[in-house]
Amino acid sequence: MIVGEMTRFAHEEIKPSIGSRILNTKEELLAGELGPQIRELLEQRGVLVFPKISFTDEEQIAFTKTLGEFAPEMRDGGEEKIHKITLDVKENPQSAEYLKGSLYWHIDGTMNEVPILASLLSCKVPATWGGNTGFCNTYAAYEALTDEQKAEYEKLRVIHSVWATVFYYEPEPSLAKIKGMQAIGENELPLVWNHKSGRKSLILGCTAHRVTNVEPAKSAEILVGLREWATRDEFSYSHEWSVGDLVIWDNTGTMHRAEKYDPECNRMMHRTKLQGEEPFE
Template sequence: MAITIKPLHPIFVAEVIGVDLTSPVPEDVFAEIHAAFDRYAVLVFHDQPVTDEQQASFSKLFGPLETAPNFAGKALRLSNEFTDISNLDHEGKILDPEDRLTRYNLGNQLWHTDSSFKAVRAKCSLLSAREVPPVGGETQYADMRAAHDALPDERKRQIEGLVVEHSIAHSRAKSGFDSFNSDIATMLPPVPQRLVDHYPDTGRSSLFLASHASHVIGWPVEKGRALLEELIEFATQDRFVYTHHWAVGDLVIWDNRCTMHRGRPYDLRQRRVLHRTTVSDVVTPYQAAAAQAESPV
């Protein structure tokens, strides 16, 4: 089976043509897909009417699946291997715009990186479109590698080695949500993440930014937040951004370690149903560096 990789943006994002994700993916084909994933960071597959089981099987080729906590404390529609990117309740009915789950999901409209608030970050996420509204609801992606490359050399030197605290509570507070389950703070305390990561497999460096990023550790909070806001604004210029207009059957995979993304607004009276699986990274670069520093010489 031969696949075709078609670039969709000048600096990242490509479409993968010639593979059927409703069937098992041969090892040699997956090797080509993973090489394209490393190169382009965001891959688009059209006309893939996958079931949840088929989506999970393909996702597991990239690594172990995360399980999603019940952040909003509401009955959920999907199993905890999936994140429900929809405006539906557990019975499949459209949520009231004032429902706490709707308010929680509004945080997805901020630029973010999935699971940056976890000690073991996400390697990648896979989002499958099952129902889409006629207008709006796009997803935008930003290339953090290209953004880092474009920074002035002096700014690169200033931010190298900085560590940032990430927290789900911080990001959701930005969108006005404060109704977490009582055990979320215990399950997911704030975690440190490097602001700049380096990836030997690709030879690229990347900013690691997100709405979950609260402040720079060791800096005055407001000074650190000003830096993070400046970098997010820089990294989300049009030249670094791709907008995906969803069609039913689309599946998009992206590298959470070197991209940010956000959902765009849509009419909440229209059904929008996408199912997300997220693959855990094995270990964060920050954890690996810390472990090396603590190991005996």
């Protein structure tokens, strides 16, 4: 009997505390054999970069399914498997307002009980200037805190809201806009996420509105201070996009943001997602 050889998982570290570059071929990735190893490395490293892998939309969907349960995006017209991230209103009429908030550090799904596990983003048209995507490892940021800080922060809970993000990009919004955003509601989450793996990460970002049972000034000090800590250079990585690049990030253990770019350049990214597997706890 001929026994096939296992495909070697080829990767290299980008920075000590965040990011790995995957060096396997498209064919090896689509075969699905490496899925469990990719998942394990994603949890360890936070961000995985597949340089110029040049997946078609169909290949990106197929690859996403090798890693877990595929999570189609929902729009008024029904499900869509590939979501276009662009300021081009012809391609995505609702994107402009949504993408304003994406320029600030955040975790996707803080208004949900179970956030998505991961996002996969591929570059079709890069920005003419700017347009990197920044990531920071909130596992590593938590683990680097002192024991005293960990003990303090593990007791705290934070109110998250979409309406709080408006003030990041529009200092004087209309009352109608605020009421519309407030209708989405709020969500109370722990500041420290106790994962089923036993590891812990910080739940931060621009939706983090206030720490419960803490004076407003102290609340702001905690949230801003931890954001500055988690986004320090040693915990962060900024990806400069080339056509064909694919990047996966662990949404449960990182924050991310788009970096400023020319709004007229028709930058185009295609996104798929993996269904969430554990609630915020």
